[in-house]
Every structure is written in structure tokens, then in C-alpha cells.
Amino acid sequence: MALPSRVKIVEVSPRDGLQNEKEFVPTDIKVELINRLTAAGFPNVEAASFVSPKWVPQMADGADVMARIERRPGTIYSVLTPNMKGFEGALAAGADEIVIFGAASEAFSQKNINCSIAESIARFEPVVQAAREAGIRVRGSISCALGCPYQGEVPVESVVDVAQRYLAMQVDEIDVADTIGVGTPKRVREVMAAVTRVVDPARISGHFHDTYGQALANILAALETDISIFHTSVAGLGGCPYAKGATGNVATEDVLYMLRGLDIDTGVDFDAVVDIGQWMSAHLNRKGSSRAGNAIAAKRAA
Numbered sequence: 001m002a003l004p005s006r007v008k009i010v011e012v013s014p015r016d017g018l019q020n021e022k023e024f025v026p027t028d029i030k031v032e033l034i035n036r037l038t039a040a041g042f043p044n045v046e047a048a049s050f051v052s053p054k055w056v057p058q059m060a061d062g063a064d065v066m067a068r069i070e071r072r073p074g075t076i077y078s079v080l081t082p083n084m085k086g087f088e089g090a091l092a093a094g095a096d097e098i099v100i101f102g103a104a105s106e107a108f109s110q111k112n113i114n115c116s117i118a119e120s121i122a123r124f125e126p127v128v129q130a131a132r133e134a135g136i137r138v139r140g141s142i143s144c145a146l147g148c149p150y151q152g153e154v155p156v157e158s159v160v161d162v163a164q165r166y167l168a169m170q171v172d173e174i175d176v177a178d179t180i181g182v183g184t185p186k187r188v189r190e191v192m193a194a195v196t197r198v199v200d201p202a203r204i205s206g207h208f209h210d211t212y213g214q215a216l217a218n219i220l221a222a223l224e225t226d227i228s229i230f231h232t233s234v235a236g237l238g239g240c241p242y243a244k245g246a247t248g249n250v251a252t253e254d255v256l257y258m259l260r261g262l263d264i265d266t267g268v269d270f271d272a273v274v275d276i277g278q279w280m281s282a283h284l285n286r287k288g289s290s291r292a293g294n295a296i297a298a299k300r301a302a
């Protein structure tokens with residue numbers, strides 16, 4: 001099967017990567033991380049969240065982060081917005097893209113954003129409308145598309161249902177997210193096949209966490225169903241505070257290594273990303289979980 005020749009990588013470490021860190025990561029470090037990622041050539045960096053600081057204290061400095069980063073023209077800086085209050089923050093911060101984040105699981109919706117799926121959609125509608133009026137791109141994330149920490153199995157129809165609601169709101173991109181990393185390639189194919197029946201695959205992204213070591217295999221399965229946008233995080237940082245036990249996002253270095261081997265272009269400087277992963281891990285005082293990143297770093301040190 002023909003794979004896409006080019007893939008867009010959305011680097012999510014400044015948001016999904018850091019949101020679960022217990023110790024507050026200084027704003028300076030967040031800003032430097034985003035500036036380094038920008039310089040490495042990522043076309044889209046998920047930079048911050050405009051959520052309740054009581055719910056996610058690590059993201060409380062989103063406005064400062066956005067004010068201090070050096071923007072590269074053409075790079076999309078995205079921020080999470082659960083409601084109008086979040087949107088107002090995003091607008092003031094000059095975000096290029098907002099991310100509304102719903103779920104395919106009722107239980108997770110309640111835990112993560114304190115409302116039902118239907119209530120979340122009703123809350124997102126004015127947010128999306130305001131974003132469209134302001135000329136800001138919109139991405140809709142579907143959490144727990146491959147399984148839920150509270151509900152267990154998630155029917156494919158629930159994922160398609162949220163995707164259709166997002167489509168009706170005219171979001172630009174939709175991400176199918178394996179929040180807790182339980183998916184396997186067969187299920188990824190089933191879910192992506194169902195979603196691509198209603199949404200153009202060019203507008204769908206795959207967001208995989210690597211909890212069960214399936215993320216690279218899942219990305220390959222998604223590539224085979226024509227998906228060409230993926231979310232990754234340097235050094236495999238990440239996790240959601242409301243998805244207990246879930247580990248980080250798939251490591252950017254590992255994905256870049258695999259894509260390079262598949263002759264798929266990303267426009268991202270792999271060596272620079274290895275450096276960033278090692279630098280960020282040193283700052284967090286632990287070894288990162290990217291196998292490719294650590295292997296290259298060890299080879300360099302030898």
C-alpha cells in the first residue's frame with residue numbers, strides 16, 4: 001500500500017508533554033523549548049493550554065509563554081481552549097489555532113472537563129464560531145478514541161459521532177487520540193477506516209500515547225489508512241492528569257527515525273530534535289523515553 005510521501009508532525013511536548021509534570025517547569029524553560037522546536041522546523045507546535053489553573057496548574061503560565069516565544073512566520077502555535085474563557089485567553093495571546101477537546105467516552109468527558117459529551121459540544125459551539133470569526137484555525141480532539149481508563153472499550157460509533165459533530169461545526173482538523181495508549185494496529189485501522197468514511201483523511205491527525213508500546217505500530221497502521229498528520233512529543237514526554245497510568249506521547253525522535261526509514265519527509269531536523277530531547281530530559285532530571293534519541297546520544301558520546 002502506498003504511504004504518504006510527506007507527513008505533518010505536530011509537536012505537542014510544550015503542552016501534552018509538560019502538563020502532567022508534578023514540579024512546575026519554569027516559564028523560561030517552556031519558552032526555550034518552544035523556540036528550539038520552532039528552529040528545528042516543526043510546522044505546528046502545541047504551545048499551551050488556557051484551562052482552569054486549578055485543574056492543570058502546570059499550564060497556568062500559558063499567556064506568559066505565548067507572549068515570550070519567538071514566532072516564526074508560517075509556524076502554527078496551538079493552544080487548548082475548553083470554553084469561552086479559554087478562547088478569550090487564546091485570542092489575547094495571538095494563538096494561530098485553538099484546540100477544543102472532547103471525548104468519545106462519557107466517563108472521561110466528566111473526569112477531564114467536568115461535563116457530558118453533549119454539554120461539551122454545546123460549550124464548544126460558540127468557541128468555534130468565535131474562532132472562525134477571528135480567522136483562527138480550529139482543531140477538534142477526540143480523546144479515548146481507542147479505549148477509556150474508566151469505561152474500558154469505546155465503540156467506533158462514538159468516535160464517528162464526535163467527528164461528525166466537529167464536522168458540523170466546521171473545524172479544520174480532527175484528531176483521533178489514544179489517550180491511554182491501549183490501541184493496537186487492527187483497532188487503529190478499524191477506527192481510522194470508519195472516521196475517514198465521514199472526514200477527509202487530509203484533515204485527520206493521529207495522536208498516540210505509548211503506554212503499551214504500540215504507538216509506532218499504530219502510526220504505521222494509520223499511515224496505511226492515508227493519515228498524514230501525527231502528534232508527537234520529544235523524549236516521549238507526556239500524559240494527561242485525568243487519565244491515570246497513561247504514559248507519555250509517542251517520542252518524536254522515534255517517529256522521525258521511522259519516517260526517515262520509510263522515505264517520508266517531515267521538514268524537521270532530526271539531529272536538532274535529539275538535542276532538544278536530551279536537553280529537556282536533563283532539565284527534568286531523568287532519562288527520556290525515546291529509544292532512538294537515547295541511542296543516538298549514546299553513539300555521539302562513545
Ligand code: HMG
Pocket residue numbers: 016019049050051052053054055056080082083084085086087101112113114141142143144177178179180207239240241242
Ligand atoms: P469547572 O470547574 O466545571 O468550571 O471546570 P467552571 O466554569 O465552574 O469554573 C471553575 C473555575 O475555573 C472558575 O474559577 C473559573 O473562572 C475557572 P473560580 O471562580 O473558582 O476562581 N475557569 C478557567 N480559568 C482559566 N481558564 C479557563 C477557565 N475555565 C474556567 N478556560 C473546566 C471545567 C473545563 C474549566 C475544567 O474541567 C478544565 O479546565 N479542564 C481542563 C482539563 C485539561 O486540561 N486536561 C488535559 C488536556 S486534555 C488531554 O490531555 C487529552 C489530549 O492530549 C488528547 C488525548 O491524548 O486524548 C488533548
Ligand code: MG
Pocket residue numbers: 016177179207209239240249
Ligand atoms: Mg494526549
